[in-house]
Amino acid sequence: MVVYTQFEDVAYSPCGIPFVHGKEIESFDRLFLATKQQYKDQGIDVHYETTVESIDTKRHVIKVQGEGEVRYDKLVLATGWNYRDPNLPGGDLKGIYRVKNIQRAREWDSFLDTVKSAVVVECGLIAVEMVTALVHRGIKVTVVDPGPWPMAEVVDPDIVDPVRAGWAEAGVTTLWGEQVTAFGGNGTLSYVETTAGRIEAELAIIGTRKVPNSDLARAAGIALGGTGGIVVDARMQTSAPDVYAAGDCTEIPHGVSGVPLQGLSGSHAYAQGKTAGINAAGAVREYQPVYVPWAMLAGEWMIGGVSFGETTASAVGMNYVAGTAKGITRARYYPGVKPITVKLLADPDSRCLIGAQIVGGEGVKERADFLAVAVRAGITIDDLATMENVYSPAIGALNEPIQMAALAVQQNFRR
Amino acid sequence: MVVYTQFEDVAYSPCGIPFVHGKEIESFDRLFLATKQQYKDQGIDVHYETTVESIDTKRHVIKVQGEGEVRYDKLVLATGWNYRDPNLPGGDLKGIYRVKNIQRAREWDSFLDTVKSAVVVECGLIAVEMVTALVHRGIKVTVVDPGPWPMAEVVDPDIVDPVRAGWAEAGVTTLWGEQVTAFGGNGTLSYVETTAGRIEAELAIIGTRKVPNSDLARAAGIALGGTGGIVVDARMQTSAPDVYAAGDCTEIPHGVSGVPLQGLSGSHAYAQGKTAGINAAGAVREYQPVYVPWAMLAGEWMIGGVSFGETTASAVGMNYVAGTAKGITRARYYPGVKPITVKLLADPDSRCLIGAQIVGGEGVKERADFLAVAVRAGITIDDLATMENVYSPAIGALNEPIQMAALAVQQNFRR
Numbered sequence: 001m002v003v004y005t006q007f008e009d010v011a012y013s014p015c016g017i018p019f020v021h022g023k024e025i026e027s028f029d030r031l032f033l034a035t036k037q038q039y040k041d042q043g044i045d046v047h048y049e050t051t052v053e054s055i056d057t058k059r060h061v062i063k064v065q066g067e068g069e070v071r072y073d074k075l076v077l078a079t080g081w082n083y084r085d086p087n088l089p090g091g092d093l094k095g096i097y098r099v100k101n102i103q104r105a106r107e108w109d110s111f112l113d114t115v116k117s118a119v120v121v122e123c124g125l126i127a128v129e130m131v132t133a134l135v136h137r138g139i140k141v142t143v144v145d146p147g148p149w150p151m152a153e154v155v156d157p158d159i160v161d162p163v164r165a166g167w168a169e170a171g172v173t174t175l176w177g178e179q180v181t182a183f184g185g186n187g188t189l190s191y192v193e194t195t196a197g198r199i200e201a202e203l204a205i206i207g208t209r210k211v212p213n214s215d216l217a218r219a220a221g222i223a224l225g226g227t228g229g230i231v232v233d234a235r236m237q238t239s240a241p242d243v244y245a246a247g248d249c250t251e252i253p254h255g256v257s258g259v260p261l262q263g264l265s266g267s268h269a270y271a272q273g274k275t276a277g278i279n280a281a282g283a284v285r286e287y288q289p290v291y292v293p294w295a296m297l298a299g300e301w302m303i304g305g306v307s308f309g310e311t312t313a314s315a316v317g318m319n320y321v322a323g324t325a326k327g328i329t330r331a332r333y334y335p336g337v338k339p340i341t342v343k344l345l346a347d348p349d350s351r352c353l354i355g356a357q358i359v360g361g362e363g364v365k366e367r368a369d370f371l372a373v374a375v376r377a378g379i380t381i382d383d384l385a386t387m388e389n390v391y392s393p394a395i396g397a398l399n400e401p402i403q404m405a406a407l408a409v410q411q412n413f414r415r
Numbered sequence: 416m417v418v419y420t421q422f423e424d425v426a427y428s429p430c431g432i433p434f435v436h437g438k439e440i441e442s443f444d445r446l447f448l449a450t451k452q453q454y455k456d457q458g459i460d461v462h463y464e465t466t467v468e469s470i471d472t473k474r475h476v477i478k479v480q481g482e483g484e485v486r487y488d489k490l491v492l493a494t495g496w497n498y499r500d501p502n503l504p505g506g507d508l509k510g511i512y513r514v515k516n517i518q519r520a521r522e523w524d525s526f527l528d529t530v531k532s533a534v535v536v537e538c539g540l541i542a543v544e545m546v547t548a549l550v551h552r553g554i555k556v557t558v559v560d561p562g563p564w565p566m567a568e569v570v571d572p573d574i575v576d577p578v579r580a581g582w583a584e585a586g587v588t589t590l591w592g593e594q595v596t597a598f599g600g601n602g603t604l605s606y607v608e609t610t611a612g613r614i615e616a617e618l619a620i621i622g623t624r625k626v627p628n629s630d631l632a633r634a635a636g637i638a639l640g641g642t643g644g645i646v647v648d649a650r651m652q653t654s655a656p657d658v659y660a661a662g663d664c665t666e667i668p669h670g671v672s673g674v675p676l677q678g679l680s681g682s683h684a685y686a687q688g689k690t691a692g693i694n695a696a697g698a699v700r701e702y703q704p705v706y707v708p709w710a711m712l713a714g715e716w717m718i719g720g721v722s723f724g725e726t727t728a729s730a731v732g733m734n735y736v737a738g739t740a741k742g743i744t745r746a747r748y749y750p751g752v753k754p755i756t757v758k759l760l761a762d763p764d765s766r767c768l769i770g771a772q773i774v775g776g777e778g779v780k781e782r783a784d785f786l787a788v789a790v791r792a793g794i795t796i797d798d799l800a801t802m803e804n805v806y807s808p809a810i811g812a813l814n815e816p817i818q819m820a821a822l823a824v825q826q827n828f829r830r
Binding site for chain 2: 271290363389391
């Protein structure tokens with residue numbers, strides 16, 4: 001097995017980068033899973049800083065820069081994603097940071113010590129984590145985003161409200177419904193032009209949405225979908241024989257709507273990679289349509305969801321009945337108790353759960369995982385309204401907010 | 416509506432008592448939900464320190480000490496539980512504490528300041544919490560229990576192992592497979608006799624299992640089940656017309672085995688109380704068989720489960736295939752990451768989940784809630800092996816331990 005990567009490293013945790021910048025994690029070294037020697041010892045031949053220039057799917061050959069043509073029996077594409085290019089004047093100035101590569105992150109981290117003021121250019125999920133990191137570094141942050149609220153593509157306004165309030169408290173300036181129009185400065189960024197005026201800043205964080213890095217596949221004539229992601233079947237096979245793909249370069253059907261999605265999470269990429277590898281090696285494993293549980297830290301809050309919120313359900317014309325409950329994570333008198341809000345969406349006919357949104361102080365990831373399984377299994381709002389729950393003062397409240405939200409949905413069904 | 420209680424208070428949180436003793440919670444006052452005046456203002460007529468002596472189900476009359484006969488249209492019994500009486504010589508000595516009533520707890524709390532050495536007589540769930548509380552108070556603790564390990568009625572030995580190790584580290588002496596045979600002292604407890612010898616102690620905590628307090632119902636000719644709990648239907652109606660029962664005085668069928676259970680949790684009692692109340696008031700709500708998610712703090716660990724562990728499944732002669740996975744709760748490099756172990760049990764024929772056991776540092780309650788819904792919904796081990804999960808360094812690991820445990824069960828199916 002030979003691995004080609006244009007990068008200096010493989011298999012570290014890029015998801016940890018914002019938290020090293022934010023000083024929650026002491027060093028970038030912590031993000032590596034293994035040393036290069038360890039991969040070698042396992043018999044994995046990694047060609048670092050090596051560009052694959054093209055694929056000839058008929059001849060089963062790839063063209064590798066500096067190595068010439070290399071034959072494959074099976075090929076797995078894991079070319080990942082890029083930030084959508086904001087395509088703005090001044091985009092080549094120094095001081096414009098796309099958080100992604102760990103070696104670049106090491107360099108940027110020293111630069112952060114010199115920065116007083118930063119602009120976040122569109123506020124995707126990684127950018128939300130970077131807002132917290134910059135605040136922790138004492139940097140004045142202005143978020144400029146064309147959406148009506150943070151992460152509007154995935155989260156409802158009522159759910160993201162505590163995050164917005166937390167940002168305001170932390171001194172973050174937010175410009176919703178506005179756009180960055182140009183970067184300015186003399187070789188180095190010194191200001192950002194926006195539809196709301198000029199902002200002085202030495203740093204710009206590109207937080208545009210993830211787009212599939214599928215150029216190599218496209219050039220090889222491999223089928224891409226409407227999202228620009230590589231089309232794969234349940235075994236992660238592309239349209240080309242013996243060519244598989246996994247991770248952010250692909251698109252995967254949504255379990256409820258059937259609409260192809262791209263830009264899922266690291267755990268999705270990991271499961272897809274295992275599926276592609278197992279099938280490429282001759283065994284059979286099938287990947288399932290996705291229900292997309294997601295959650296993350298956003299300032300002092302955890303925020304997450306499953307499948308549809310009200311905003312996304314409305315956007316795709318899906319009917320739903322929703323209900324929301326505000327609860328707590330432990331007994332009201334127990335130290336460390338945190339608020340938590342759960343919103344559930346049900347299909348008006350089947351009463352099956354079709355989506356969820358959650359914001360709270362703890363236990364958001366576990367509830368998102370649960371509700372994604374519940375959507376997939378066709379569990380109804382009535383099942384959740386009669387669910388049992390653990391009550392123990394130190395770890396769970398008398399009333400489980402998921403059950404309370406299900407009761408609220410039942411109420412709204414009666415209207 | 417008239418409420419009769421033999422106690423001084425209603426509707427506080429007795430579950431919080433061990434944590435006030437342990438000093439996690441500053442005051443017993445925090446455990447009260449409302450003042451007596453607030454209940455009065457809501458039109459609830461509570462007769463405190465009032466004993467109901469008997470029920471005449473034919474005449475729809477109760478006999479109240481000091482008040483005489485009182486007629487009812489509908490009656491709800493919520494007489495709760497008692498510790499099984501260990502029935503030992505010296506049982507009337509001062510210094511033998513049954514943790515239950517908040518006013519007694521206030522008195523005992525001052526006494527704890529004077530105690531150097533305590534014996535826990537059988538180690539049920541409340542007793543496990545009291546072990547931690549006594550350790551926090553600097554009291555030397557000896558646990559004497561006839562079972563082979565702590566909470567052997569609900570938990571498997573491998574799952575409770577970290578708790579045992581934690582207790583050993585905290586200096587707790589444990590005598591498994593041993594019994595207390597007598598209490599000794601001159602009016603006041605000064606030693607406990609056990610099958611393993613005499614232990615000096617000024618305090619004994621009774622930690623025997625909960626038994627239904629159903630004497631009033633029995634005397635009235637209301638049907639009791641094999642557990643001694645009041646038999647109720649889905650609407651929480653007893654065998655007597657217009658008499659309902661809820662909480663620890665009842666028995667409820669287990670969803671998997673159909674076997675009646677008693678001694679469930681506070682959230683079960685609460686849901687049953689609402690069901691009984693709604694039906695008594697003329698509407699219809701049905702309570703479901705239970706799958707019994709449970710979890711609690713045990714020293715530094717959280718421990719929990721759903722329905723069956725290997726020990727209980729074996730005890731009732733139920734076939735199963737089990738699998739266990741050790742995971743982590745956040746990214747391995749993120750501060751506050753904790754270990755977590757999940758064991759799943761599946762039915763050998765249907766491959767449906769039938770039980771779970773969990774021990775870890777966080778996220779145990781949420782996973783127990785999830786898995787109880789999964790058992791009830793008939794979710795299979797294969798569904799869980801392909802579940803999606805949130806990966807975000809600060810709140811969830813790349814691999815969800817529930818999914819890993821499901822993969823382990825699949826492996827064990829292949830053997």
